[in-house]
Amino acid sequence: xxxxxxxxxxxxxxxxxxxxxxxxxxxxxxxxxxxxxxxxxxxxxxxxxxxxxxxxxxxxxxxxxxxxxxxxxxxxxxxxxxxxxxxxxxxxxxxxxxxxxxxxxxxx
Numbered sequence: 001x002x003x004x005x006x007x008x009x010x011x012x013x014x015x016x017x018x019x020x021x022x023x024x025x026x027x028x029x030x031x032x033x034x035x036x037x038x039x040x041x042x043x044x045x046x047x048x049x050x051x052x053x054x055x056x057x058x059x060x061x062x063x064x065x066x067x068x069x070x071x072x073x074x075x076x077x078x079x080x081x082x083x084x085x086x087x088x089x090x091x092x093x094x095x096x097x098x099x100x101x102x103x104x105x106x107x108x
Contacts, residue, residue, distance in 0.1 A: 007101050014097065018090040025083045028076060036068035 044061055073080065097103070 007103060011094070011097060011101075011103060014090065014094050018087065018094060021083060021087045021090060025080070025087065028080060028083070032069060032072045032076065035072055036065050039068045040065040 040061055043064060
């Protein structure tokens with residue numbers, strides 16, 4: 001049987017690993033969004049000429065942005081899927097650990 005301090009340490013390590021995986025997935029999502037925005041702005045600048053103060057984001061630009069997001073997400077699909085599966089495994093492992101050792105989610 002694992003002693004209570006060791007349980008806490010093990011659970012804490014598992015939760016830290018899960019947080020790190022979530023952070024990595026968030027980084028990828030932000031990278032995709034930023035790249036899609038840059039691509040959209042570049043495409044928009046090539047199509048029309050506006051001064052510095054000119055506006056802005058149209059519904060056509062939004063549609064183009066969403067297309068870029070879809071393409072970039074598809075390109076990184078394997079990495080995103082792997083991280084999502086890893087996150088699911090970590091969540092299940094933490095839930096199983098908590099139920100097996102009687103540790104509530106309120107403990108932290």
